[in-house]
Amino acid sequence: MNDTQIDFIFKITVIGDSGVGKTSLIKQYTQSSFENDYISTIGAQFSIYNEEIDGGKFKLFLWDIAGEKDFKFLRAQFYTKSKAAIIVYSLEENDHGRKSFKHIIEWYKDIKEYCGEIPVIIFANKVDLIDERNFDDTEVQKLVKENNFLGIYYTSAKTGKKVTEAFQYIIKFLYNQA
Ligand code: GDP
Numbered sequence: 001m002n003d004t005q006i007d008f009i010f011k012i013t014v015i016g017d018s019g020v021g022k023t024s025l026i027k028q029y030t031q032s033s034f035e036n037d038y039i040s041t042i043g044a045q046f047s048i049y050n051e052e053i054d055g056g057k058f059k060l061f062l063w064d065i066a067g068e069k070d071f072k073f074l075r076a077q078f079y080t081k082s083k084a085a086i087i088v089y090s091l092e093e094n095d096h097g098r099k100s101f102k103h104i105i106e107w108y109k110d111i112k113e114y115c116g117e118i119p120v121i122i123f124a125n126k127v128d129l130i131d132e133r134n135f136d137d138t139e140v141q142k143l144v145k146e147n148n149f150l151g152i153y154y155t156s157a158k159t160g161k162k163v164t165e166a167f168q169y170i171i172k173f174l175y176n177q178a
Pocket residue numbers: 016017018019020021022023024025035036037038039040041067125126127128129155156157158159
C-alpha cells in the first residue's frame with residue numbers, strides 16, 4: 001500500500017508499567033511474533049503499521065513508552081497528538097501485589113494531562129498465565145465504567161489471543177469518530 005492510498009493516519013500510545021508486555025503486544029500485532037526474553041524499552045520506540053479494515057486503509061504510529069518513572073520527562077513529547085491510548089496491565093500472579101493494575105489510574109492521569117480526554121482502552125495482558133474461568137473481573141469492570149474507558153480486552157502477546165481484535169477495535173472506533 002503506498003501513502004496516497006491511506007485513508008487515515010493515527011497515532012496510538014501504549015502505556016503501562018515496565019514488564020507488562022507493551023513491546024510484546026505491538027510486536028505480536030505488527031509481526032505476529034513473540035520473544036520470551038525482551039530487553040526493556042529505554043525511553044520510547046515506535047512502530048509503523050499499515051492496517052486494512054473493511055476496505056479502509058490506515059497507517060498506524062504505535063508508540064511504546066518506557067514504564068520507568070525515570071523517563072517521565074520524556075513522556076510529554078511522546079504523548080503529543082495521540083488519538084488514543086492503550087493502558088496495559090499484567091494479569092501475572094507475581095505482579096508485585098498487582099502493582100500494574102493499581103497504576104492504571106496514574107497512567108490515565110498522565111496521558112490526560114497532555115492529551116486531554118482521548119479514548120482509552122485497557123489491555124489485561126498475559127491472560128495465558130491465568131485460569132480465565134476463575135478470574136474475578138468485578139474490580140476492573142468497575143474501573144472501566146467509572147473512568148469511561150472504551151473497554152477491556154484480555155490479551156496474550158504470547159499466544160496472540162485477542163491482540164489483533166483489540167487493536168482493530170480501537171482503529172474502528174477512531175475511524176467512526178473521524
Ligand atoms: P514492556 O516492558 O511492557 O514493553 O514488556 P515486554 O514486552 O518487554 O515484556 C516483558 C516480559 O513479559 C518479556 O519477558 C515478555 O516475553 C513477557 N510477556 C509479554 N507479554 C506476555 C504474555 O502475554 N504472556 C506471557 N506469558 N509473557 C509475556
